[in-house]
Every structure is written in C-alpha cells, then in structure tokens.
Amino acid sequence: VTALIKKLFLAGKMVNVNSELPFDEASEIALEYNCIAEEEEKVDVIEELLKEDEEDEKDMVSRPPVVCVMGHVDHGKTSLLDAIRQTKVTSGEAGGITQAIGASVVDVNGQTITFLDTPGHEAFTAMRMRGAQSTDIAILVVAADDGVMPQTIEAINHAKAAGIEIIVAINKIDKESANIERVKQELTEYELIPEDWGGSTIFCPVSAHTKEGIDNLLEMILLTADVLELKANPNRKARGIVIEAELDKGRGPVATMLVQKGTLHVGDYIAVGASHGKVRAMTNSRGERVTEALPSTPVQIQGLNTVPDAGEIFMAVDNEKEARTISETYISQGKEKLLADTKQRMSLDDLYSQ
Ligand code: GTP
Numbered sequence: 001v002t003a004l005i006k007k008l009f010l011a012g013k014m015v016n017v018n019s020e021l022p023f024d025e026a027s028e029i030a031l032e033y034n035c036i037a038e039e040e041e042k043v044d045v046i047e048e049l050l051k052e053d054e055e056d057e058k059d060m061v062s063r064p065p066v067v068c069v070m071g072h073v074d075h076g077k078t079s080l081l082d083a084i085r086q087t088k089v090t091s092g093e094a095g096g097i098t099q100a101i102g103a104s105v106v107d108v109n110g111q112t113i114t115f116l117d118t119p120g121h122e123a124f125t126a127m128r129m130r131g132a133q134s135t136d137i138a139i140l141v142v143a144a145d146d147g148v149m150p151q152t153i154e155a156i157n158h159a160k161a162a163g164i165e166i167i168v169a170i171n172k173i174d175k176e177s178a179n180i181e182r183v184k185q186e187l188t189e190y191e192l193i194p195e196d197w198g199g200s201t202i203f204c205p206v207s208a209h210t211k212e213g214i215d216n217l218l219e220m221i222l223l224t225a226d227v228l229e230l231k232a233n234p235n236r237k238a239r240g241i242v243i244e245a246e247l248d249k250g251r252g253p254v255a256t257m258l259v260q261k262g263t264l265h266v267g268d269y270i271a272v273g274a275s276h277g278k279v280r281a282m283t284n285s286r287g288e289r290v291t292e293a294l295p296s297t298p299v300q301i302q303g304l305n306t307v308p309d310a311g312e313i314f315m316a317v318d319n320e321k322e323a324r325t326i327s328e329t330y331i332s333q334g335k336e337k338l339l340a341d342t343k344q345r346m347s348l349d350d351l352y353s354q
C-alpha cells in the first residue's frame with residue numbers, strides 16, 4: 001500500500017488507503033507488478049430485474065384473462081362479482097364498502113377468468129390504479145340509475161393510462177329509475193362509444209340482482225380476451241405483482257400475489273421489494289391449499305420475512321442468498337426503482353395531466 005501511495009503521489013495523485021482508482025489506472029499499475037487486472041462485473045440488481053426478459057414465442061401458451069372491475073362507489077361491482085361467482089361477499093363487507101382488492105377465479109364453460117374487485121370509494125385511488133395496471137381488461141361498472149360519477153371518470157383514466165381494454169357494464173337495469181341511454185350518452189364524452197352508435201366499445205346492460213345480462217357480459221369478456229391472444233410461459237421462474245399484503249397474527253406476513261409469468265411453487269425462494277423468503281404455504285382464491293400457481297393466478301402466500309407493499313413486483317429466484325441479496329439491494333438502492341415496471345412507472349400526476 002505504501003509503495004502504491006508513493007507511486008501515485010509522485011504521479012501527482014493524492015490518494016489514501018481508502019481511495020478508489022479507475023479501472024484503467026489500476027490495470028496499468030497492476031501490469032508493472034506483472035499482474036493482469038480483470039474488471040469485476042458490476043451488476044445493477046434492480047436494473048437486471050426490471051429488464052423485461054425476452055421470451056421465446058414457442059414457450060408461450062395461452063393464459064386466462066385478468067379482469068379488473070372498476071367504477072364509482074356503490075355502483076354494484078362486488079354485487080356483480082357475487083352474481084358471477086354465486087357468492088355473498090357484499091353482505092359481509094363493513095358498511096357495504098369494499099376496502100381492499102379482492103381476487104377471484106371463475107370458471108365459465110371451461111374457460112377461466114381471473115377477476116380483481118376494486119373499491120369505488122374515492123379514498124382508494126391507489127388501489128384502482130394498481131388494479132388497472134395488473135390486468136388485461138377493465139369492466140367499468142356504471143349504475144343505470146346514477147350515471148357517470150367522479151370515480152367512474154377516474155377509473156376510465158386509470159384504464160386508459162394502463163392501456164387496457166374497457167368493457168362497460170351498465171348495472172342495476174332492474175331499477176325503475178334506470179336509464180341506459182343516458183349512461184351511453186354520458187360516456188361518449190370519454191370516448192367510450194357503443195358499437196351501435198358507430199363506436200367500438202362493448203356495452204353490457206346487466207343486473208346483479210336479477211342476473212339479467214351476466215352471461216352476455218362473461219361472453220364479451222372471453223371474446224375480448226380471445227382477440228388479445230394473451231400468452232405466458234409457464235415453464236420459467238415466476239414473476240408477478242403483490243395485490244394485497246398484511247401481517248397475520250398467527251401466520252406472519254401474508255401476501256396476495258398475482259402470478260403473471262412462470263409458475264410459482266411451494267418451496268420457491270422469492271424476492272419482493274424489500275422482503276424475501278421461501279413460499280411456505282399457498283392458498284388459491286377459494287382458500288384451498290395449492291402447491292403451484294400458473295400465470296394469471298392469484299394466490300395468497302406465507303413465508304416472507306416482512307410485509308411487502310402492494311404493487312411491488314415479486315420474482316422467484318434460485319436460492320435464499322439471491323433472494324436476500326435482491327431485497328438488500330432493493331433497500332439500499334431505494335424502492336422507487338422497483339415499484340414499477342414500465343407499465344407501472346407512472347405517477348398520478350401523469351395520469352391527470354393527460
Ligand atoms: P364499493 O365496493 O364500495 O365501491 O361498492 P360496489 O360497487 O361494490 O357496490 P356493491 O356491490 O356493494 O352494491 C352497492 C349497493 O347496490 C348494494 O346495496 C347492492 O345491493 C346494490 N346493487 C348492486 N347491484 C344491483 C342491481 O343490479 N340492482 C339493484 N337494484 N341493486 C343493486
């Protein structure tokens with residue numbers, strides 16, 4: 001060290017024992033000592049992760065559509081999903097208000113559709129945005145007796161910003177005060193023009209209560225999905241997005257994640273933003289234990305060391321060390337960088353300035 005410092009000092013460089021030398025300089029000096037320096041490859045972990053990995057077309061197989069249900073508060077999003085799933089989630093909600101994104105998988109004549117239910121209350125803008133960003137199709141629910149409202153417009157903006165297809169479901173047509181034509185008229189202002197008016201947006205009048213029009217809505221979703229030719233490679237390490245996460249008293253951190261690529265298995269090591277861990281247990285949207293989850297499948301997983309943020313990207317990696325390194329790097333490089341892949345890298349400001 002003293003010899004090197006002296007040498008550099010004589011060459012006009014004030015350095016100390018902690019200084020760093022550029023690679024070129026270091027390799028020149030190394031040569032004087034008959035050594036060949038090799039540059040260590042510096043990998044920016046986050047950049048690596050953000051890279052959309054190239055997929056070979058031949059590995060791609062079709063995957064189910066992921067559909068998010070959006071719209072103004074109380075326009076009947078959860079009721080519509082209840083009608084589709086034949087469940088009664090609405091009646092169990094506190095104050096009848098959805099406060100989190102709920103994921104469910106529905107089988108329609110042998111074809112699968114993954115639904116994300118989003119809250120309509122104005123306080124949940126971030127959830128609506130996340131819903132739109134992780135899906136292929138948005139079902140815009142507009143109550144026929146109420147028409148276009150502030151969060152209807154917000155939902156349209158989220159869907160447009162995320163570049164996803166919008167199918168309009170005019171709900172509550174069973175009500176006497178329902179006015180389907182008025183809703184159609186109001187939506188033309190937002191460039192959602194029905195096909196029978198010369199536009200290209202699919203409008204489905206429905207009633208979550210009488211179930212009128214629901215079959216037609218499902219058919220339209222599958223038709224739209226067909227055109228999109230949605231595909232993913234199931235034979236690779238899983239990658240996807242965190243929909244919701246919380247700390248459970250008994251089970252520790254639990255996260256609902258949507259697998260977007262690859263297959264996630266129990267036993268896989270994963271990195272999720274600042275958290276990491278090994279998938280200890282996995283349950284599907286019906287609460288059943290599963291050992292693997294294919295693309296477009298939402299699953300709840302246990303085994304993370306901390307609760308990840310919703311919207312975070314998760315990825316399966318080779319081993320625990322890699323998972324830990326990624327989360328540590330993530331913490332040190334700042335989370336903003338990962339909180340988004342290209343599609344997700346937009347702020348609300350962008351959204352509203354459009
Ligand atoms: P948030 O999640 O809080 O935004 O509400 P939501 O859009 O999920 O609405 P929800 O399904 O909770 O329904 C709101 C109210 O509208 C409930 O009282 C439902 O019973 C009622 N409702 C929903 N769909 C229909 C329908 O088709 N017809 C009639 N008459 N009422 C409906």
Ligand code: MG
Pocket residue numbers: 077078079097098117118119120
């Ligand atoms: Mg709801």
